[in-house]
Amino acid sequence: MDTNRNETADGCRNVEVVNWTGSRFDSDSGSIVLAGGYYFRIVLRALWLAGELAFALMRFAMQTFIRGIPNQADRARWLQHICRRLIRVFNLQLDVAGPRPTSGLLVCNHLSYLDIVVLGAISPCTFVAKGEVRGWPVFGWFASLAGTVFVRRDQRSEVVRIAAEMQERLGSGALMVLFPEGTTSDGRSVLPFKSSLLEPATRQPHCLSAAFLEYALIDGSVAEEICYWRDMTLGPHLLNLLGKRAVSAQVRFAAFGQPNSDRKLLARQLHAEVVRLKGVSSLCTKP
Secondary structure: OEEEEEEOOOOOEEEEEEOOOOOEEEOOOOEEEOOHHHHHHHHHHHHHHHHHHHHHHHHHHHHHHHHOOOOHHHHHHHHHHHHHHHHHHOOEEEEEEOOOOOOEEEEEOOOOOHHHHHHHHHOOOEEEEEHHHHHOOOHHHHHHHOOOEEEOOOOHHHHHHHHHHHHHHHHOOOEEEEOOOOOOOOOOOOOOOOOHHHHHHHHOOOOEEEEEEEEEEOOOOHHHHOOOOOOOOHHHHHHHHHOOOOEEEEEEEEEOOOOOOOHHHHHHHHHHHHHHHHHOOOOOOOO
8 A cells, every 4th residue: 555645735735545456545535536446346245245145045945955944033043144244245334332122123214225234134133124125136035035024005904914914923022123214215314204014013012122223434425325215226226335445334222111002103202212313323424
């Protein structure tokens, strides 16, 4: 690595750090200027990601052959194993604060498909996801194998069925992760929570937790390059993310008290708690 120091007219030093990939750090702008290293990382990590996914499929097939069809607890542990390995692929630096939930219902803000990797690596869990995810190439198959509960919120009968399934899984001691915003965003604010899938939390005294998740990049925009929202396309977005030098993620957990029996009121209370966690976050983010 070479360091170039140039004296400016006001006596300040402009420092450029150039590494073997061709990228450089400009101290004036505080940004990484990428060259060939960006494309090198994309190729290397794309191959690494493909290898990890292939290994995960073989692991699932082997477990099924030896032990039979895995139950939900086994699927959750399988997903955690994958997520912990994928964290290394994305060079993701994870910071966790607060009591980590191991059972019950966890509600969290939603920014990206990367949220699954982050939360799945922390604790064995099952996710509730929108029905479109099932149709995603490769990732939809993995979501199905992991026991994800898919829901179409526009169909009232579907919501009732999913709530009953969530109730059953919560009763077995599983940890279920729900993104009650119902969609992803750029992370500037926490969108209002939809209350329809909070019904199981109002019926039985399950453990209830809230979390706030955020990201930081040193060489890009979180809103445009990590958050997956608007009309973004999965393939190009993922490849660009694989080219990033490193991703920082912070998750703050908080145990929630006795849930309110009114799910709409509960949705507002949980939303307020996630917003509170957002306010105490210490991660420096770049919009």
